[in-house]
Amino acid sequence: MTDEEWLKLVREGEDAGWKLVWERVVEPEAGSSRSVGLMRRYSITAGDLMGMLYEDMIGRGKINLFRGEGSLEGWLRRYVRGYILNANPNQHGEISIEGAHPDNEGEQEALVLPTEDKEILRGETWRFTHWIFRKLWNTDPVRCYVHVLKTRYFLSSEEIRDFLEISSTSNVDQIYSRSIKFMRETWVKHV
Amino acid sequence: MKTPKDKKISFLFVSLPVKDLSNRWTARVTFPPASTDSTVIQVEVLDGEEKIIDKALLELFGLKLKVQNGLASLTCAQFIEGLRAERIWLHREGRESVPGGLTFG
Structure with missing residues (x-):
């Protein structure tokens, strides 16, 4: 059976096609030396992998992303490896391999999947924002007060003028836009 | 000065990073709704x-405010007058004095 024929069977959800997916992709990958230990650690079975693959390929239509670069077997195997790695409860983030290069056959293949821990990223962004705000404070404390009153309490420029005894609403607006500009420029400069 | 009639507004000041974490502090200044100068x-x-913090001295905008049982006080007019000052320090007996600044929160 050629890859094109197999692809057609898989795309149409045919038993014959998916039997081959099990035999050529899921079972061998689940039994490979690099996956066995991880699957045991993360409590994931070959049946789970098969389910995830079917969900992605047929449920989400990802089978249509196969471009024919490399073998269908290798392309599907990348997904299965990704499911195993993504089963790590300490690793958050999405794995996408739509842009994968043509496969290298064999166990020695070095597969790098794009992953990021969103929790860490969020924490780092928050810390960095605080750091920038402190720089703003050192530059001009009034900009910080205006910034807080605008973004945290949603006060109007009139209310801020009356609160902080700033000369005019346009002056309030100017201070606010300068605070935003400073923070944006500092972010760009240091990232 | 006057604050909005329908909102309570707080400014949170925090200490700058310090090696000894036990010297960290926060100071929250709260304006009730419809606050005026007095x-x-x-x-x-x-x-x-x-x-x-039971006992300390909060140096806020040039004013030296006694902190007792975790609280200090000043008037709105005093706060607004010192608005442009960066200098905010907490002094505690037997401890390093630590400066701070405004933050979100």
């Missing part, structure tokens, strides 16, 4: 573990 505002001073 309104007395409370400053709540806590340590890094969010426990009240």
Whole structure:
């Protein structure tokens, strides 16, 4: 059976096609030396992998992303490896391999999947924002007060003028836009 | 000065990063709704573990405010007058004095 024929069977959800997916992709990958230990650690079975693959390929239509670069077997195997790695409860983030290069056959293949821990990223962004705000404070404390009153309490420029005894609403607006500009420029400069 | 009639507004000041974490502090200045120049505002001073700091001196905008049982006070007019000052320090007996600044929160 050629890859094109197999692809057609898989795309149409045919038993014959998916039997081959099990035999050529899921079972061998689940039994490979690099996956066995991880699957045991993360409590994931070959049946789970098969389910995830079917969900992605047929449920989400990802089978249509196969471009024919490399073998269908290798392309599907990348997904299965990704499911195993993504089963790590300490690793958050999405794995996408739509842009994968043509496969290298064999166990020695070095597969790098794009992953990021969103929790860490969020924490780092928050810390960095605080750091920038402190720089703003050192530059001009009034900009910080205006910034807080605008973004945290949603006060109007009139209310801020009356609160902080700033000369005019346009002056309030100017201070606010300068605070935003400073923070944006500092972010760009240091990232 | 006057604050909005329908909102309570707080400014949170925190200590700058320090090696000894036990010297961290926060000071929250709260303006009740419809505050005016003569309104007395409370400053709540806590340590890094969010426990009240019993006794200290809060240097806020050139004013030296006594902190007792975690609280200090000043008028709105005094706060606004010192608005442009960066200098905010907490002095505690037997401890390093630590400066701070405004933050979100």
